[in-house]
Amino acid sequence: MAKKILLVEDEEIMIDLLQRNLAKEGYEVFIARDGEEGLRIMKEAMPDIVLLDVVMPKMNGFEVMEEMAKDKILAKIPVIIISNSGQPVELDRVQKLGAKDWLIKTEFDPQGVVDKVEKQIAK
Amino acid sequence: MKKNPNKKTAEKIKETRPLATVTELLEISRKKEKEAQEMDRIIRTLVRKNFELSEIKEKRKAELRELEIKTRELEKTRVALINMLEDVEKARKKAEEEKNKTLAVITNFADGLLVFNKEGRLILINPQAEGFFNVKSRDLIGRSVLELNISPTLEPLTELLGGEIKGIFRKELPTRENLTLEVSTVSMMSGEETLGRLVILHDITREKMIEKMKTEFVSISAHQLRTPLSAIKWTLRMLLDGDLGEMTLEQRDFIEKTYWSNERMITLINDLLNVTRIEEGRYLYRPALTDIGPVVQLVIDSFREEIKRKNIECEFRKPEKKLPKIMMDAEKIELAVQNLLDNAIRYTRLGGKVIISLKHGKNEVEFSIADNGVGIPKDQQQRVFTRFFRGVNVIRLETEGTGLGLYIAKNIIETHGGKIWFESEEGKGTTFYFTLPVKKEFEELSEEF
Numbered sequence: 001m002a003k004k005i006l007l008v009e010d011e012e013i014m015i016d017l018l019q020r021n022l023a024k025e026g027y028e029v030f031i032a033r034d035g036e037e038g039l040r041i042m043k044e045a046m047p048d049i050v051l052l053d054v055v056m057p058k059m060n061g062f063e064v065m066e067e068m069a070k071d072k073i074l075a076k077i078p079v080i081i082i083s084n085s086g087q088p089v090e091l092d093r094v095q096k097l098g099a100k101d102w103l104i105k106t107e108f109d110p111q112g113v114v115d116k117v118e119k120q121i122a123k
Numbered sequence: 124m125k126k127n128p129n130k131k132t133a134e135k136i137k138e139t140r141p142l143a144t145v146t147e148l149l150e151i152s153r154k155k156e157k158e159a160q161e162m163d164r165i166i167r168t169l170v171r172k173n174f175e176l177s178e179i180k181e182k183r184k185a186e187l188r189e190l191e192i193k194t195r196e197l198e199k200t201r202v203a204l205i206n207m208l209e210d211v212e213k214a215r216k217k218a219e220e221e222k223n224k225t226l227a228v229i230t231n232f233a234d235g236l237l238v239f240n241k242e243g244r245l246i247l248i249n250p251q252a253e254g255f256f257n258v259k260s261r262d263l264i265g266r267s268v269l270e271l272n273i274s275p276t277l278e279p280l281t282e283l284l285g286g287e288i289k290g291i292f293r294k295e296l297p298t299r300e301n302l303t304l305e306v307s308t309v310s311m312m313s314g315e316e317t318l319g320r321l322v323i324l325h326d327i328t329r330e331k332m333i334e335k336m337k338t339e340f341v342s343i344s345a346h347q348l349r350t351p352l353s354a355i356k357w358t359l360r361m362l363l364d365g366d367l368g369e370m371t372l373e374q375r376d377f378i379e380k381t382y383w384s385n386e387r388m389i390t391l392i393n394d395l396l397n398v399t400r401i402e403e404g405r406y407l408y409r410p411a412l413t414d415i416g417p418v419v420q421l422v423i424d425s426f427r428e429e430i431k432r433k434n435i436e437c438e439f440r441k442p443e444k445k446l447p448k449i450m451m452d453a454e455k456i457e458l459a460v461q462n463l464l465d466n467a468i469r470y471t472r473l474g475g476k477v478i479i480s481l482k483h484g485k486n487e488v489e490f491s492i493a494d495n496g497v498g499i500p501k502d503q504q505q506r507v508f509t510r511f512f513r514g515v516n517v518i519r520l521e522t523e524g525t526g527l528g529l530y531i532a533k534n535i536i537e538t539h540g541g542k543i544w545f546e547s548e549e550g551k552g553t554t555f556y557f558t559l560p561v562k563k564e565f566e567e568l569s570e571e572f
Contacts, residue, residue: 024366
């Protein structure tokens with residue numbers, strides 16, 4: 001059975017590129033365009049991994065992680081942060097919130113994301 | 124004039140006694156003689172007394188004259204004294220006026236002022252300073268710097284000044300929300316003698332706010348620019364990887380060039396963000412004991428293609444003995460070395476030479492990077508580490524470059540407690556050096572988001 005990935009990202013072109021690459025690798029990809037929607041889909045679909053943007057409308061990535069931590073089941077889902085700013089302080093905070101890994105968009109390309117996802121799921 | 128006594132006696136005789144014997148006459152004559160002698164003695168005495176009297180009179184006169192002279196002199200002295208008293212009074216009034224003027228200047232001065240005497244006790248605090256710290260002069264006068272701590276609002280200032288009031292020049296002091304002061308101390312001297320110290324507090328809240336707004340503007344713009352740049356990067360990468368179908372060689376060539384232009388833009392934005400972080404004092408450092416050799420090697424390796432393209436001879440000289448580990452943020456030092464190597468390669472002509480070396484100094488590790496490139500013109504050397512600086516000769520050589528690399532490198536090295544400097548001759552080449560202390564540990568700087 002295909003592994004499920006939830007992509008929470010508000011930038012349309014990023015969604016397109018990532019979805020394309022991940023689907024090509026055989027993953028089932030769910031899309032959420034803000035934090036709130038992300039949490040909702042997370043509860044319904046129970047993904048194997050979450051790819052989470054930080055700066056988003058309605059609920060940002062930090063808040064999503066805080067909500068996840070409150071829920072016993074959601075807390076177990078590994079999270080990879082896709083950061084736009086790559087500010088050390090931002091990375092510090094998501095690390096403290098329990099993110100398994102992170103990547104800075106300008107330093108990676110879609111294949112890099114796929115590699116990180118594979119690495120996490122293989123664990 | 125007195126009558127002759129002998130004549131008087133004879134007349135008396137003629138009147139009362141018509142005749143007298145010779146003996147009687149003789150007797151009378153003797154008596155008269157005696158009387159005459161007595162008279163003579165009395166007269167002489169009188170004359171002498173008279174003389175003595177006139178002498179005394181003369182003496183008195185002389186004394187009087189002397190007294191008059193003395194009185195005149197005294198009078199003169201009195202006038203002089205009165206004049207002097209008037210002068211003193213004038214001087215006192217003038218001094219009072221001057222004091223009032225000085226006080227008025229101090230009181231109405233836009234800056235806060237604190238005056239300490241040579242014993243280090245507060246003798247004056249003007250209303251501005253009272254306002255800055257929300258304190259009252261009467262509670263503080265006569266106290267030493269450390270004793271000013273009774274008012275908690277003064278704590279940041281007393282901490283900065285220290286017990287002995289050290290010399291401070293334009294040091295920033297955030298006191299409370301919405302108030303940032305710039306503190307300077309001045310020694311008040313009269314000739315060689317120290318009269319005390321003056322503490323000047325200049326309100327720079329507005330300047331700080333403008334600076335913050337400027338930095339925030341750059342920071343937000345840079346962040347906003349990153350999103351589309353990432354999207355472009357990812358799209359171009361997919362095109363280049365053939366994920367969106369095959370391309371002709373020409374198409375591929377153009378896309379590749381666009382990809383690298385985009386990468387340069389990302390570097391520029393990252394530089395700008397680093398500068399804003401440095402300026403906001405929230406450039407995070409994560410120090411750990413690190414071997415600097417492999418860090419430098421990593422940077423050299425990342426430039427391998429560029430070194431090959433420009434046919435530059437690049438040599439890395441390491442000491443025979445292993446270098447001690449340094450307490451440093453490897454990522455930041457890597458960035459500093461990267462900026463220095465990037466410059467060395469960029470501004471060295473095809474076939475040039477770059478020598479990188481690491482040495483063990485007394486209590487430090489010294490890094491140097493020498494090139495035989497274009498050099499820095501003498502008249503511009505002072506500005507090398509300032510933001511956006513680019514030498515006129517290198518702008519002609521290559522338009523690309525932000526002028527931020529050395530500014531960032533200097534901040535990184537200095538935060539590590541190290542020094543950075545260079546030697547350069549236009550047309551011959553440049554050598555940049557930096558040192559990092561071996562034993563010194565520096566605190567992890569916290570970053571506020």
